[in-house]
Amino acid sequence: MKKIWLLIVLICILSACSENERSNNNPYIPNYTVNLSADMNLPTYSNLKFPSNGVIVPNYGAKGVIIFNAGGTYKAYDAACPNQELSSCVAMTINGINSLCSCDKTEYSLYTGLGGKQYPLKEYKVEVVGSIIHVYN
Structure with missing residues (x-):
């Protein structure tokens, strides 16, 4: 019985139960290519140096991209309402x-x-190198 539960958990972790997979299966938001970099040394993005602050970067994704400092990690989401028609x-x-x-x-x-x-929210991948935040999918 323990082996069966272990197998179920392992399958869940490696497949459809992952957070990224769940976050991006949305019929309302198309899968636009996103590849942007934000330099926190620039005034537009300087608030991202501090936890609990976010900015919206227009002209990416469906309605722009929200970048958020979640305290020790960064999150990025599409700024389109996830439960409404895009238009x-x-x-x-x-x-x-x-x-x-x-x-x-x-x-x-x-x-x-x-x-x-x-x-x-539709989530994007985030990588931070120095003061540069790279958001992509």
Whole structure:
């Protein structure tokens, strides 16, 4: 019995149960190629040096990309409302440690991407080297 549970957990970890896979299966947000770099030494991105701060970088992804300092790690999400048709809402806004959908006023945690609706925020990969944050998929 222990072997069966171990096998189930292993399969879950290596396949569809992973956070990145779950976050990016969204019928409302197309899979646009995202490849951007943000230099935290520039005034536009300097707030990202401090935990619990975020910025929206327009003209990437579906509605822009939200980059968030989650304290020791960085998160990046598409600024499109994840539970609405793409054409029906403007880009999400940052509201403290949450992002706010302009259509249904749902707030999503920028730490987890969750908002209590069917789909979480669409997440992108993040790599930080020195003061440069690289966001990509």
